[in-house]
């Protein structure tokens with residue numbers, strides 16, 4: 001685990017499974033149809049139970065580069081924020097959609113006045129975004145947000161594999 005304090009907010013990188021962390025909001029790496037799938041999405045719906053998918057069906061979808069909130073079912077969280085990152089091969093040179101997906105979750109966190117949030121590394125699994133490009137975008141978006149007044153006290157990146165963890169470590173050192 002690696003931590004840094006910015007403007008009184010703890011930013012932590014940790015290795016693990018996002019469904020195991022205790023935070024107010026867990027961020028899901030969703031698709032635009034909110035239809036469920038593999039990776040983080042599969043893990044969250046399996047661990048959280050069917051109520052999350054029922055809410056997703058009612059919402060109907062979410063544009064790429066944005067996020068929507070549902071309850072968290074059986075997970076130890078109040079909310080799941082379903083963030084839709086870009087598919088890298090469709091949008092290789094434009095970091096704005098990836099930053100937008102993170103920013104939309106941070107905006108939901110302020111609306112809900114929550115204290116803690118956990119992100120996975122959006123778009124870097126099935127959606128093919130290279131980790132070394134995605135990690136600095138993710139960290140920069142979060143750091144710029146917590147440099148301003150915020151309800152958040154703790155922001156975590158929960159990284160599944162050692163390559164994701166190492167890419168975030170490198171990016172944090174270089175920022």
Ligand code: AR6
Pocket residue numbers: 016017018019029030031035036037038039040041042043085120121122123124125126127128129158159160161164
């Ligand atoms: N906890 C934390 N990180 C995880 C976990 C977990 N339980 N499982 C995987 N990762 P991905 P995407 C890492 O594919 O690229 C789905 O089918 C994984 O190693 O989950 O945004 C959705 O339905 C990778 O580093 O999300 C969408 O259709 C990162 O999380 C599509 O995949 C993201 O990988 C979204 O693709």
